[in-house]
Amino acid sequence: MQLPIFMDNHSTTPCDPRVVSEMLPYFTTRFGNAASRSHRFGWEAEEAVNYAREHIAKLIGAQSEKEIVFTSGATESDNLAIKGVAEFYAERGRHIITTVIEHKAVLDSCKRLEKDGFSVTYLGVGPDGRVNPDDVKNAITDKTILVSVMLANNEVGTIQPLEEIGKITRARGVLFHCDAVQGIGKTEFDVQKMNVDLASVTAHKMYGPKGVGALYVRRSKPRVRLVAQMDGGGHERGNRSGTLNVPGIVGFGKAAEIMTAEWRTESERICGLRERLRSRVQNALDEVHVNGSLQWRLAGNLNLSFSFVEGEGLMMAIKDVAVSSGSACTSASLEPSYVLRALGVGDELAHSSIRFGLGRFNTQEEVDYVADLVISKVNKLRALSPLYEMYKEGIDLKTVSWVAH
Amino acid sequence: MAYSDKVVEHAENPRNVGTLDKNDPTVGTGLVGAPACGDVMRLQIKVGDGGIIEDAKFKTFGCGSAIASSSLATEWLKGKNLDDAGKIRNVDIVEELNLPPVKVHCSVLAEDAIKSAIEDYRRKQAQKQLP
Numbered sequence: 001m002q003l004p005i006f007m008d009n010h011s012t013t014p015c016d017p018r019v020v021s022e023m024l025p026y027f028t029t030r031f032g033n034a035a036s037r038s039h040r041f042g043w044e045a046e047e048a049v050n051y052a053r054e055h056i057a058k059l060i061g062a063q064s065e066k067e068i069v070f071t072s073g074a075t076e077s078d079n080l081a082i083k084g085v086a087e088f089y090a091e092r093g094r095h096i097i098t099t100v101i102e103h104k105a106v107l108d109s110c111k112r113l114e115k116d117g118f119s120v121t122y123l124g125v126g127p128d129g130r131v132n133p134d135d136v137k138n139a140i141t142d143k144t145i146l147v148s149v150m151l152a153n154n155e156v157g158t159i160q161p162l163e164e165i166g167k168i169t170r171a172r173g174v175l176f177h178c179d180a181v182q183g184i185g186k187t188e189f190d191v192q193k194m195n196v197d198l199a200s201v202t203a204h205k206m207y208g209p210k211g212v213g214a215l216y217v218r219r220s221k222p223r224v225r226l227v228a229q230m231d232g233g234g235h236e237r238g239n240r241s242g243t244l245n246v247p248g249i250v251g252f253g254k255a256a257e258i259m260t261a262e263w264r265t266e267s268e269r270i271c272g273l274r275e276r277l278r279s280r281v282q283n284a285l286d287e288v289h290v291n292g293s294l295q296w297r298l299a300g301n302l303n304l305s306f307s308f309v310e311g312e313g314l315m316m317a318i319k320d321v322a323v324s325s326g327s328a329c330t331s332a333s334l335e336p337s338y339v340l341r342a343l344g345v346g347d348e349l350a351h352s353s354i355r356f357g358l359g360r361f362n363t364q365e366e367v368d369y370v371a372d373l374v375i376s377k378v379n380k381l382r383a384l385s386p387l388y389e390m391y392k393e394g395i396d397l398k399t400v401s402w403v404a405h
Numbered sequence: 406m407a408y409s410d411k412v413v414e415h416a417e418n419p420r421n422v423g424t425l426d427k428n429d430p431t432v433g434t435g436l437v438g439a440p441a442c443g444d445v446m447r448l449q450i451k452v453g454d455g456g457i458i459e460d461a462k463f464k465t466f467g468c469g470s471a472i473a474s475s476s477l478a479t480e481w482l483k484g485k486n487l488d489d490a491g492k493i494r495n496v497d498i499v500e501e502l503n504l505p506p507v508k509v510h511c512s513v514l515a516e517d518a519i520k521s522a523i524e525d526y527r528r529k530q531a532q533k534q535l536p
Binding site for chain 1: 408413416417419422424436437438439440441442443444445446447464465466467468469471472517521
């Protein structure tokens with residue numbers, strides 16, 4: 001076992017060696033521009049790109065590879081989907097529905113549209129981290145053009161009821177966008193079954209390279225139209241200008257091919273590791289809380305709050321393990337996680353949260369090492385915590401009048 | 406964010422962790438911060454006959470920089486008289502630990518904890534002198 005251990009697979013994932021070897025020739029010998037129609041170099045690149053398109057389409061259940069638009073990543077895909085739809089359908093209506101726990105790429109695209117005169121409804125979630133489909137139904141008006149709900153949340157890993165939401169949006173003739181970044185290849189996702197009209201995906205969260213993503217844009221029933229957000233050579237059927245990142249796309253395609261073949265067995269194995277980590281930690285320590293639903297959750301996600309211990313302090317104590325925290329101290333804004341807040345997790349527990357993200361390359365040996373390390377460091381930090389001492393003395397911390405600064 | 410060596414050293418080997426009897430009239434206790442803000446410091450001093458701080462203890466809920474700031478504060482407090490102890494400024498802590506701007510509030514909290522502990526001790530002494 002090698003240190004440091006990477007257990008932050010929601011932030012990014014390492015490239016699978018199978019992906020890298022597939023990519024390599026496209027840097028050197030097969031370096032052509034996929035838009036070059038006049039010679040073999042271009043044809044070769046275009047063929048490789050289309051092969052990747054097919055694998056990505058297959059992974060998400062798209063009917064045609066023509067529905068895949070390559071981008072620089074999921075942030076661009078989210079921007080293109082939301083702003084592109086808003087601009088095209090503005091005459092039909094100027095209302096969009098999304099949730100408070102979306103990624104910033106979705107939330108900030110919506111905020112930008114609000115400045116341009118659109119109205120946006122931000123739906124809350126329950127303590128389990130899930131949106132209630134009835135809330136979507138009730139929020140739709142005759143001015144609603146788009147509903148955007150993520151597949152799985154990046155912090156707490158909760159999986160949203162997309163199938164139910166898709167039925168509602170389809171019945172009301174409203175377009176349905178899904179930021180599928182975190183859940184793709186980790187849980188069931190099928191644009192046909194779920195009536196998803198646009199879906200954002202990215203390669204680097206599924207063991208592919210950084211800097212390449214895609215937007216699924218439905219071509220029939222209904223045919224979705226977009227206003228391109230990048231002007232230029234009219235690539236990707238006019239949806240996204242710019243020379244294609246051929247090696248990246250080839251890697252993305254290979255990553256998708258592997259996911260399609262392996263995701264079910266892989267998720268089962270990773271879920272086993274996650275439960276091993278959770279039960280070891282929770283059996284050894286009191287006052288450890290799981291944030292979000294355990295049932296509707298990505299296999300690799302474990303978001304825990306260790307009461308009376310501050311998240312960044314704990315991360316520093318386990319510095320040979322790469323994880324992340326919802327603590328304010330880790331963010332530039334000094335605000336604790338807006339996702340945990342939306343779940344109704346109190347600020348003190350948000351400050352005490354750690355997100356473990358398990359992935360393809362984590363081993364049982366690593367999980368056991370991390371569990372033991374976390375247990376010993378939480379005990380050490382609790383011995384250092386005035387709050388744990390007060391809790392043990394039976395003082396209700398909520399009744400203390402704190403001198404905030 | 407990378408931590409300075411001194412912060413890491415204090416956070417891994419915190420000095421003077423513990424609890425003094427808060428009902429002891431020679432002990433002053435300062436409890437500052439709030440759990441909802443992500444840091445709480447409790448700093449205690451025990452003052453000897455000559456007005457010299459003979460012992461200092463702390464417990465902190467917070468990030469590595471908060472733990473290091475309070476650990477350093479207890480080191481500095483020991484052996485000082487109350488007036489000198491009251492002159493410790495947060496900027497001294499920032500300088501000693503090389504705290505980045507985003508962590509300056511940890512040093513402010515440590516200064517507040519020192520002042521609050523001294524105040525608590527002085528209040529107890531004043532009460533003792535009442536008939």
